[in-house]
Amino acid sequence: MSSQSAQGGSAGGQPAEAPSGPPYVSQFAQHGGIPTVKVDVPICAVFLACFLAGAILNMTIWKRNGRRGHKFLLSAVVFYFCFARMVACILRIVWATRPDNVRISIAAGILFNAGVLILFVINLIFLQRLTRAYHPNFGWSKTLNWTFYFLYFGIFACFVMVVYAVVSSCFTLDRSMLSNFADIRRTSAIYMAFLSTIPLPATLLLLVWPRKRAVDKFGQGSMTAKVVILLITTSLLATGSIFRASIGFMPRPKEDPGWFNHRVAYYLFNYFIELVVVYILALNRMDKRFHVPDGAKLPGDYSKGATTADRNAVDDEAVLNEEKPTTPGEERSRENEWEMSLQREMEYK
Structure with a gap:
């Protein structure tokens, strides 16, 4: 989560000039800079089209599965993520046409921070399902369940704190309060970077930890493919979140931004990475690979209902062969x- 998305940088320095407001314009370089019509509008238009295609793809999968009785809510969740990114692109385009409108920049920053959290939650859900498959007794334990509940609550709490800090920092010039708001944003960014990275070591640990029983397989395709998909998407999202957390500790003046504040880094480490993750999940049919039977609540429930669930999804080869x-x-x-x-x-x- 970017600690500079709307207010920009740390609040510990002295403004170069007395800003007008409130809301006040940040005197620090913002992540992605101030958008312009000539450069940012075409780029945002391309990403807008790509996320629109991703939204259509995931909604098509969701509707087709619904007609077959194959429930996989995460396809609809990815659709809403794509929709949120489309709105973020539109807001950035509007901001480019009104660069002095601080309220639009605040709205764009908040929506930008909110979107990626959806992908973090999806990866955590995949991690939980793999844990229950490879180590059923531990995966279905109350201890692990409450651990995931705590992580989900942490995501919500961090988002609320960031929204509060970003908005409040635009309505004060008190250096002490600005410093506190910057600390809140940094703390939240560190937590989100940690959260996005969790599936990487946790998945590797699942593979090397001795098992007491056979793998409780679920969904279609090999378990190895599921692990590889999760590792790739986690690595991509962790790269973006660590980058955003790092720039919070490197504030630069608005007149002299760092390379990490420029548009290339902004679009590459955010929208491009997220777009790749969306298409990896959709084109590799996460709706089939990570599907689990309805009502599964105990060790062994995945494999007991796997055959029935897969057949209810109607195998493509069976349809082709009639x-x-x-x-x-x-x-x-x-x-x-x-x-x-x-x-x-x-x-x-």
Whole structure:
């Protein structure tokens, strides 16, 4: 989470000139700088189109799965993330046409900070499902459940604190209060960087930690593919969040911004990374790979309902071959008939 998204930089320095307001214009270089029509509008338009395509893709998957009775709410969540990023791009375009409007910059900064939190939550949900698959007893324990609840609450609390700090810092010139607001933003940014990185070491630990029972598989595709997807998306999101946390500790004056304040770094470490993650999840069909049976609440529930859940999703190859998917009961019936015919053959001989 960027600590400079709307107010910009640290609040510990002396303003170069007496600002007009409130709300007051920050005297420090902002992450991404002040947008301009010539440069930022075309770039934001491209990202707007890309996120629109991502939103359409995820909503199409969500609707198709709904008609099949295949419930996977996270596809709709990614759709709302894309929608939020579209609004953020629109606000930045509006800001480019009104660069002196501080209220628009505040709204753009708040929405920018809010969007990426959705992807952090999705990765945590994937991590929880992998934990329950590889180590069911620990994965379904109350201790781990409350740990994830605490992490989710921390996301909400950090967002509320950042919104409060960003908005309040635009309505005061008191250096002591500005310094406190900057500390709040830095603390929240560090927590979000830590949160975005958690799935990386946690997933690796799941693989090397000795298991007491077989993997409780879920969804379609191999478990290795699920692990790889989570590691890639986590690495990308962690890169962006660590970058945003770092620039909070390197405030620069508005007249002399650092390379990390420029547009290239802003769009690369934020919108581009998030766009890649959106398409990785959608094109690799997270709705099939990370789907778990409804009502799963105990160790072993994933694998017990995996076969039925996958067949309810209607396998694409079965549709192409015009084959009707068999149910577990039909498979057992076929196995019993095969065993009885084999016994009769042996008795005859």
